[in-house]
Amino acid sequence: MITIRQATAHDLVAMQNCNLMNLPENYQMKYYYYHAMTWPQLTYVAVAPSGEVVGYVLGKLDEEAPADDMNGHITSLAVLRTWRRLGIAARLMRQSMLAMAEVFNAKRCSLHVRQSNAAALHLYRDTLQFNVEKIEENYYADGENAYSMRKYFNPEDEAKAKAKAAAEEAAKEGADSQNTPAATANAVVEAKA
Numbered sequence: 001m002i003t004i005r006q007a008t009a010h011d012l013v014a015m016q017n018c019n020l021m022n023l024p025e026n027y028q029m030k031y032y033y034y035h036a037m038t039w040p041q042l043t044y045v046a047v048a049p050s051g052e053v054v055g056y057v058l059g060k061l062d063e064e065a066p067a068d069d070m071n072g073h074i075t076s077l078a079v080l081r082t083w084r085r086l087g088i089a090a091r092l093m094r095q096s097m098l099a100m101a102e103v104f105n106a107k108r109c110s111l112h113v114r115q116s117n118a119a120a121l122h123l124y125r126d127t128l129q130f131n132v133e134k135i136e137e138n139y140y141a142d143g144e145n146a147y148s149m150r151k152y153f154n155p156e157d158e159a160k161a162k163a164k165a166a167a168e169e170a171a172k173e174g175a176d177s178q179n180t181p182a183a184t185a186n187a188v189v190e191a192k193a
């Protein structure tokens, strides 16, 4: 049986190894420590009966978000090849997102994923109901684009955020339409009349 538990400083080397074996995006050990020391509630490991760390999720809070609009972020997630398709990644993700909401009052979780990563896309979009917010071109060091994805924990918060974005977009379009050549010409004619 697999155990999902909060990571400790003792797990960080095993997590880094798991990362190195499974992903091209790697981090210095100090970055793992930074996560574990700053948001210990958001990083989890999956541990096999032998004690081996077979998967991890490294989570954090968006440090630029205002305190009343907290946003969780998944920095990295991986499961060792021989332990995949057992629901481990989904459990790790749910555990980290639960802590984002319950411990930090975060409203949503964001992440980036390679456009070609079919397994991760299935997990995020289909299993966990993340939405694609936008495509970030050349996001990865090798030039691949990323899907920037987001999931709101509460449908009401999502509806409010969508309404706010729509209002901002409408205001922007209104401002733009007043600055078109035709609008400017009309304004000149009106001013002359």
Ligand SMILES: CC(C)(COP(=O)(O)OP(=O)(O)OC[C@H]1O[C@@H](n2cnc3c(N)ncnc32)[C@H](O)[C@@H]1OP(=O)(O)O)[C@@H](O)C(=O)NCCC(=O)NCCS
Pocket: 022, 023, 077, 078, 079, 080, 083, 084, 085, 086, 087, 088, 089, 090, 091, 112, 113, 114, 117, 118, 119, 120, 122, 123, 126, 127
């Ligand atoms: C992506 C990854 C973390 C998924 O881990 P996992 O433990 O196998 O995922 P789960 O078993 O929780 O599966 C979750 C869902 O994804 C689906 N899935 C998993 N691997 C898949 C694959 N190769 N192709 C299509 N769907 C896949 C599962 O069937 C499951 O779907 P369901 O909920 O409809 O049944 C794992 O493949 C991995 O470590 N990949 C390399 C590192 C990586 O890409 N990390 C993500 C970076 S953004």
